[in-house]
Amino acid sequence: xxxxxxxxxxxxxxxxxxxxxxxxxxxxVVGLECDYAPFNWTQIESSDTxxxxxxxxxxxxxxxxxMATAIAEGLGKELIVKKIAWEGLEAALSSKEIDxxxxxxxxxxxxxxxxxxxxxxxASDMVLIVRNDSPFMSxxxxxQFSGAKVVAQRGTFHNDLVPQIPQxxxxxxLTSFPLLANAVISGESDAMVSERPVAISxxxxxxxxxxxxxxxxFGFETDVEETTVSVAIRQSDTELxxxxxxxxxxxxxxxxxxxxxxxxxxxxEGIE
Amino acid sequence: MTSRIPTDLLGGSWYIFQRYSPLFWYGVxxxxxxxxxxxxxxxxxxxxxxxxxxxxxxxxxxxxxxGVKKFFWLLSSIYIEGFRGTPMIxxxxxxxxxxxxxxxxxxxxxxIVIVSVNTGAYMAEIIRAxxxxxxxxxxxxxxxxxxxxxxxxxxIIFPQAIRNAFPAxxxxxxxxxxxxxxxxxxxxxxxxxxxxxxxxxxxxxxDTFFVTAVxxxxxxxxxxxxxxxxxxxxxxxAGFGLASSSMPNSFxxxxxxxxxx
Numbered sequence: 001x002x003x004x005x006x007x008x009x010x011x012x013x014x015x016x017x018x019x020x021x022x023x024x025x026x027x028x029v030v031g032l033e034c035d036y037a038p039f040n041w042t043q044i045e046s047s048d049t050x051x052x053x054x055x056x057x058x059x060x061x062x063x064x065x066x067m068a069t070a071i072a073e074g075l076g077k078e079l080i081v082k083k084i085a086w087e088g089l090e091a092a093l094s095s096k097e098i099d100x101x102x103x104x105x106x107x108x109x110x111x112x113x114x115x116x117x118x119x120x121x122x123a124s125d126m127v128l129i130v131r132n133d134s135p136f137m138s139x140x141x142x143x144q145f146s147g148a149k150v151v152a153q154r155g156t157f158h159n160d161l162v163p164q165i166p167q168x169x170x171x172x173x174l175t176s177f178p179l180l181a182n183a184v185i186s187g188e189s190d191a192m193v194s195e196r197p198v199a200i201s202x203x204x205x206x207x208x209x210x211x212x213x214x215x216x217x218f219g220f221e222t223d224v225e226e227t228t229v230s231v232a233i234r235q236s237d238t239e240l241x242x243x244x245x246x247x248x249x250x251x252x253x254x255x256x257x258x259x260x261x262x263x264x265x266x267x268x269e270g271i272e
Numbered sequence: 273m274t275s276r277i278p279t280d281l282l283g284g285s286w287y288i289f290q291r292y293s294p295l296f297w298y299g300v301x302x303x304x305x306x307x308x309x310x311x312x313x314x315x316x317x318x319x320x321x322x323x324x325x326x327x328x329x330x331x332x333x334x335x336x337x338x339g340v341k342k343f344f345w346l347l348s349s350i351y352i353e354g355f356r357g358t359p360m361i362x363x364x365x366x367x368x369x370x371x372x373x374x375x376x377x378x379x380x381x382x383x384i385v386i387v388s389v390n391t392g393a394y395m396a397e398i399i400r401a402x403x404x405x406x407x408x409x410x411x412x413x414x415x416x417x418x419x420x421x422x423x424x425x426x427x428i429i430f431p432q433a434i435r436n437a438f439p440a441x442x443x444x445x446x447x448x449x450x451x452x453x454x455x456x457x458x459x460x461x462x463x464x465x466x467x468x469x470x471x472x473x474x475x476x477x478x479d480t481f482f483v484t485a486v487x488x489x490x491x492x493x494x495x496x497x498x499x500x501x502x503x504x505x506x507x508x509x510a511g512f513g514l515a516s517s518s519m520p521n522s523f524x525x526x527x528x529x530x531x532x533x
Contacts (some may be wrong), residue, residue, distance in 0.1 A: 035472035042469050044294050056461045057298040058469075083469075085459050095372050182477045190468070206473045210273065269276060269474050 030068045031084045031098035031179045035061040036177055037201040038263040039104035039229070048195070050265065051081045054131060063197070065265040067121050067251075068102040071231070071240035086175070087154065090114055093234060100244070101232035104195075106157055107225055116235045120228030122256055124195040125213075126161065126220045129184060132210040136190055141218035142166075150249040151180055151189040156256075158193040161220045181206060195227070197260055205269055249255075277474060284479035285486075292467075292470045299466030300487060306455070306462060307448035310387035315441060318395025322433075323425055324348045325396065326403045348396070355393035361454040363390060368458040383460040387452060391444055398440045402433030435506060442499035446492050449460065463487060481521065 019131065034042040034053065040062035043050060049066060050059035060081045072079035078247055084092050089105070092098045099124075107117035128145065130136045138264060146167045152158040154173035162170045171189050172182050180192040181202050191212070199211045213219070233240055278284050289296065324344045333341070355363065368382045377385070406429055414424040434441065453464035465485040471477050 033472075035469060037472075042295070042473055044292060055380075058295060083461075085456075088459050091369055091372070095376075137347065178468075178472045178475050178477065181475055202475065266337075 005221065012171050013180075024083050026077055027080050027236075028072050028075055028099045028100065029054075029080040029082055030064075030072075030100050030102050031082045031089050031092050032060065032064055032068075032101065033089075033176075034058075034081075036062075036104055037267050038062055038197050038260065040064040041267065042103045043268050044208075047266070049262075051079055053083045056083055061263075063122065063236070063260050064102045064104060064264065066259045067231075068100075070158045070251065071100075071244055071247050074250075075243060084154075093138050093232060097238070098235075099237075101231065104198075105232050106228065107230040107232075108157055112231070113153070114235075115232045116241055117235070117249050118231040118233065119239055120209045120225070121248050121251075122197075122229045122260065123224075123253075124160070124197055125158060125227055126222060127193040127194060127196050127199050127207050127211050127213045128190045129194055129199050130212055131184060131187070131208055133208075134190060137210055139212050140212060143218075144221065145191060148190040149188070151183050153177065153180060157226050158195075161193055161222065164220055170261065177202065181209065184209060194264065197264065200264055201267060204264070204267070212217035219263040277479070281479060281482060284476055287413050288423075288470060288476065288479050289483045292473070295470050296463070296483065296487060297464045299461060299463035300491070302460065302461040303449060304491070305392050306380070306383050306387055306452045306460070307445060309446050310391050310452075311441075311445040313384075313388035314391025314395045314444065316393025316397075318399045319430060320398075321348045321351065321396035322399035322403055325352075325400050327353065327421070345355055352393045352396050355390050355437060359454075360386070360390050360451055361457055364455055364458050379455070379458050379460040382458060383452065383455040383462070386455070388447055391448060394444060395441070398437045400442070402435075402437035402442075403429055405436050407431050438503055438506065442503070445499070446495055448450045448493055449495065449523075450488060457461055492512075 016046060016113050022232075032038050040087055041062055042053070042058050043061055044058050046052070046059050047061065050061035051069070051071075051183075052058075053064055054205045056165075060083065064244075065081070066080075066166050069079055082092070082098055084098070088105070089101050089103060090111070093101055102121075104122075105111070107120070111117070128136075136145060142165050145165045147169065148165065149169040149171050150162050151171035154175055157171045162168055171183070174183060177194070177198060180189075180194075183189040184192050184202070185206060185208060196211075196213070203209050203211055220240055230245055233244070277287050325348050327345075329338055329341050352529050362384070364386050364442070367386055368377075369381075371377070375382075410428055410432075411424060419427070434447060452460075452462050455462055456465035458469065459465070465483060468478055470483075472478040474480060
C-alpha cells in the first residue's frame with residue numbers, strides 16, 4: 001500500500017514540475033495548428049526549413065513557419081513552435097503560453113477586441129473547391145452556385161461569406177480543412193470555401209477535387225483586410241507589434257509569393 | 273499525376289501506418305500514460321470517497337464528529353454527482369481553461385488530472401458497492417480485536433472490496449483508454465489528436481481513422497485479456513488469503529512468479 005502511495009505522490013510531483021519554462025529574453029514562442037497546408041503542416045522528417053514542435057513529436061513547416069523564422073531572426077530570438085488547435089490559439093496567447101499566433105489568421109474587428117494584429121504578411125483571394133465531376137465545375141460566377149450545398153470552417157470569416165451565394169444551402173461549418181475536403185469528396189457538400197493557396201494544396205493532394213475561381217466582380221465580395229493574414233499578439237505587447245511590423249515591411253510581395261510557392265512545393269504527400 | 277497513397281482502404285491504411293507510425297506511437301504512449309496513471313489515482317480517490325460515503329454515524333459520536341462526517345458525506349455526494357452527471361469533454365474544457373490562469377498546467381498534466389478526478393467519481397461508486405458486499409460481521413470482529421476504523425478499512429475491508437470489484441475496476445481502465453480521446457479538445461497529443469494530425473497531412477480520413485480504430489482495438493483487447501488473467505489468478509487457491517493479509521501480500525501470486533525465474 002505504501003509503495004502505491006509513494007508512486008502516486010511521485011507522479012503528482014512530476015506533474016507539478018511539468019509546467020513549461022520559457023526563456024522570454026532569448027526565445028519567442030509561436031502557436032499554430034500545424035494542420036493548414038500550405039500555411040502550416042506537420043511532418044515527421046526534419047528539414048532545413050521545418051522547426052521541431054515543442055513538447056511533442058514531429059516538425060512543423062509551411063509558409064507561416066518561414067515567416068515566423070524571419071520574424072524570430074529579426075528579433076534576434078530563438079523560435080519555439082507550439083502546436084495548438086485553432087480554437088485554443090487565442091486562449092494560449094492570453095495565458096502567455098505563446099507570444100504570437102502566425103497561423104494564417106485574418107485580422108477582423110471581432111478578434112481585435114481580444115488580440116492585437118500586425119500588418120498583413122500575406123494577401124490572397126477566395127475560391128470554391130468542388131469535385132471535378134461536379135456540374136458546378138464549369139461555373140464562372142457565384143450566381144451559378146445557386147442551390148448548392150456549401151461548407152466552410154467554423155469560427156472563420158469564410159463561413160460568413162457563404163450567404164453571398166443566392167439560395168445557398170449553408171452546411172453546418174466544420175472544424176478543420178481536412179474535414180471540409182472530406183465533406184466535398186464524400187458528396188455531403190457540393191463546394192467548400194477556401195483561400196487560394198490552401199485550395200492549391202488541397203487539390204494537389206486530392207486529384208478528384210478542382211478549384212473554381214471567379215473573375216473580378218463575379219466572386220465573393222470581401223474587404224481587402226479580410227483576405228489577408230496577420231500575426232496576432234497580446235494587446236499589451238505594443239513594442240513587439242512595432243518590431244514585427246518593421247520586419248514585415250522589409251519583406252517584399254515578390255519574396256512573399258516566392259515563399260508561398262516554395263511552401264507549396266515542399267508539402268509532404270503532394271502529387272508526384 | 274497521381275497521389276502516392278493507394279486509393280483502396282487497406283492499401284491506403286497500410287501506407288499511412290508505415291509512413292506515419294512515429295506520430296501514431298507517440299499518441300499511443302500518451303494515451304497509455306494518461307489512462308494508466310489516471311486509473312491508479314482514480315482508484316485512490318475512489319477508496320477515499322467511498323470510505324467517507326460508507327462511514328456510519330454512530331449515536332455515540334460527539335456533536336462535532338457528527339458534523340464533520342455529515343459535511344464530508346455531502347462533499348463526496350456533490351463530487352460524485354457532479355462528475356458522473358456531466359460529460360468528460362465538458363469537464364476537460366471547463367477545468368483546463370478555467371484553471372489555466374492559476375495553475376499554468378500543460379495539456380498533458382491537465383489531462384491526467386481531469387481523467388483521474390472523473391474516474392475517481394466512478395471508482396467511488398464501484399468501491400462502495402464492493403464495501404457494501406462485505407458482511408457487517410467483519411467490522412464487528414475487527415472492532416472486537418481492537419482495530420481502529422482506518423486499520424479495519426486498510427487491512428480487512430479494502431483488500432476484499434478491491435478484489436470483489438476488480439472486474440469493474442479493470443473495466444474503468446479499458447474505458448479510460450477509449451475516453452481519453454476526448455482530451456484532444458484541450459490539445460492533449462493522445463492517439464485521437466495525433467490521428468487528426470496525420471489526417472491533416474494526408475487528407476485521407478477514412479484510411480487514417482481505420483488505422484486508429486485498429487490500434488485502439490489492439491490496446492483494449494490486449495488489456496482485457498491481461499486483466500482476465502489477473503482475475504483468474506486472484507480466484508485461484510494461490511490468491512486466497514487476500515482478505516486476511518495486507519495489500520502487497522494479497523498479490524502474492526505475482527511475487528511467486530517473479531521468484532521462480
